[in-house]
Amino acid sequence: MVSLGKPSTRRLIEELKSVVGDEYVIHRDEDLLVFEYDGSVDKALPTAVVLPADTNEVVSVTKLAATYSIPITARGAGTGLSGGAIANHGGIVLALTRMTRIIQIDAENMTAIVEPGVVNIDLSTATAPYGLYYPPDPSSQKVCTLGGNVAENSGGPHCLAYGVTTNYVLGLEVVLANGSVQWFGETTREVGGYDLRGIMVGSEGTLGIVTKIAVRLVKIPEVVRTLLAVFNNVEDASLAVSDIIAAGIVPAALEMMDKLCIRAAEASVPAGYPQDAGAILLVEVDGLSEVTDEQVADIIHVCNKHSPIEIRTASDNIEREKLWAGRKGVIGALGRLAPNYYLVDGTVPRTRIMDTLKGVEKISKDYELPIGNLLHAGDGNLHPLILFDERKPGDTQKALEAGGKILELCIQAGGVLSGEHGIGMEKQEYMPLMFTDDDMTSMAKLKLAFETNDILNPGKIFPTGSSHVAIPQTGAISRTGPDAFI
């Protein structure tokens, strides 16, 4: 935790105000409270929050952070689920929510250039008149920003067939820790040399501050067909998922919800899910109408092999939106069942979904905490939602431990630590489950190639315990230079 002392803090705040204007620097304790958390469980107060208007102001703020040798943590909408936007080492939170310009829509070349504070869904709304849209659609898309999406390499229900954020980012304008501004990539798909654009995507604000994003757009499909398949239990639903993909069908979306999620969603947004179902699949195909008709018939054929209670196809757009409203609203709906949730994000091979969910059920019993399951099932991406009450002594710790056990299960099943929410603070201690010391040394060297002072979002991604990785640490990685850990 970096602490400046009162006189220096006062001077810093005056200097920040002279860059962005008085009203865009937040520094009173009661106002900072709003920025001490994101969508995860952790909390920490920054020294100040700054809301820049453009790249030049980001540069000036970054240079000030370097002068004062204090951390700078970028923040979009704060919906992140791994603690990425929390200033756990104090310092400046750089909130990019004023940078909301859609700078260019090039309909002919199907690209757009936006500022990082543009809300995900606003881009597709703006490009819809051109018959185009931006496919990565996190369930938080009505509030989360494209800058946050880039930093987390976010996915969403429709990323199964279409791919995640990295498949749509063509180029990035980035402010580096020393205040220099660089473009990585362009508006074309291929650029020569090292793929610095690719390195920046998913780097969780630890390598640079993204100030402009060039993205690829795609045509709005001619037809979209949405199916609800209802099963007695998650076993049948899981087998149907594996079989759909094994049959060579790649739906645009293939989502699963278990009993607890179905009930919570239905009580909040009546979506038409049967309350007594053990599991549901929400399957969507899109494209040309003849192709989608054939895919719908194939999916129904496969689901029928697994004793469904019911299979229903949305008859119109209103029914389709209702079905999706249940799915996209389920996380909020769980607030009806418990005051807090810890949403775990791990991925397993599709064929291991069933036994991993059985393991999750056992963990729920062992820790005496209810766990609902929401899955981007087509990707094998599990989202167990552990319900707890932070007011009960020990409950938060129990939830975190149960989450750790679930991540261990995912790795044992041949999966990975994160499907889409990033590592942040949440999973940093679990990195050694997946990565060797050599892997992490390579990552640390990459970080040091961008900055040696560990000012950009320190205390994230890398484990804090020195037993985990052979890198001497003060924050996340060495602050003392490129050779310090060799």
Ligand SMILES: Cc1cc2nc3c(=O)[nH]c(=O)nc-3n(C[C@H](O)[C@H](O)[C@H](O)COP(=O)(O)OP(=O)(O)OC[C@H]3O[C@@H](n4cnc5c(N)ncnc54)[C@H](O)[C@@H]3O)c2cc1C
């Ligand atoms: C209800 C709910 C549903 C969700 N569903 C999904 C889902 O389906 N798929 C999915 O992938 N995620 C999902 N998320 C997680 C979250 O919405 C995404 O990770 C999203 O991309 C975060 O965007 P944000 O603007 O809120 O970023 P923040 O939470 O503010 O920040 C996230 C990270 O990005 C960094 N960052 C932000 N802006 C910049 C920038 N301009 N330059 C550099 N670094 C930056 C921050 O430092 C931090 O590390 C969900 C969250 C909630 C609460």
